[in-house]
Amino acid sequence: MDLPLKHSDSARDRRTSLVIFIGCFVVMVAVLALTPGALGVAAPQRLKFDLAPLLQQSWLVQFHVWTVATALLLGPVQFVLPKGTGAHRVFGWIWASAMLATAIATFFIRDMRDGQLSPIHIFSLMALIGVPLAVWLARVKAMSHARAMTGLYIGLVIAGVTAIAPGRVIWAMFFS
Numbered sequence: 001m002d003l004p005l006k007h008s009d010s011a012r013d014r015r016t017s018l019v020i021f022i023g024c025f026v027v028m029v030a031v032l033a034l035t036p037g038a039l040g041v042a043a044p045q046r047l048k049f050d051l052a053p054l055l056q057q058s059w060l061v062q063f064h065v066w067t068v069a070t071a072l073l074l075g076p077v078q079f080v081l082p083k084g085t086g087a088h089r090v091f092g093w094i095w096a097s098a099m100l101a102t103a104i105a106t107f108f109i110r111d112m113r114d115g116q117l118s119p120i121h122i123f124s125l126m127a128l129i130g131v132p133l134a135v136w137l138a139r140v141k142a143m144s145h146a147r148a149m150t151g152l153y154i155g156l157v158i159a160g161v162t163a164i165a166p167g168r169v170i171w172a173m174f175f176s
């Protein structure tokens, strides 16, 4: 049986979620647009999509990217669909599993600082603590579940924006 969460699922809540989601993507596009050469503004002939730079990486990096891509795409679905339904729970578990799996996997990816943890691992720690906490808040039907999930999604988008930095794999996939 579908049990509604205690927090209200009003049209206003949904509008707020949508605004947060659109805001995240506007920030991502703005970062791309302001980065020389990105979006083909400075060099249109260099804009492309090539999976090769990703497929040349270790299986851990590939696993990381597929899991974050899953979480990135599922996020808006969760924000927009009605809360407390069976679909919300199924997608929620897939999202939480993808995020937790990616957080654990990234502790074993240490390419940036020659085998040492890098500042980006702070996101991994935040996800490792934040995802179980946000799931627990959903199980106790607490209002702050929505806030915790929104915060985690914003963190995911910020980590994604840093992944587009020149020299990194995602940059190579689109712009090199």
Ligand code: HEM
Residues within 6 Å of the ligand: 061, 064, 065, 068, 069, 072, 102, 103, 106, 107, 109, 110, 111, 112, 113, 116, 117, 118, 120, 121, 122, 123, 124, 125, 127, 155, 156, 157, 159, 160, 161, 163, 167, 168, 169, 170
């Ligand atoms: C859309 C979101 C994301 C994308 C596209 C992405 C992409 C990548 C890629 C391609 C790498 C390995 C190669 C490189 O450095 O370019 C990487 C490394 C890493 N990512 Fe992500 N990532 C995203 C989100 C996240 C999140 C949410 C976390 C934390 C939970 C995270 C933590 C890390 C860490 C710790 C590394 C290893 C850094 C090192 O080598 O020391 N990333 N990411």
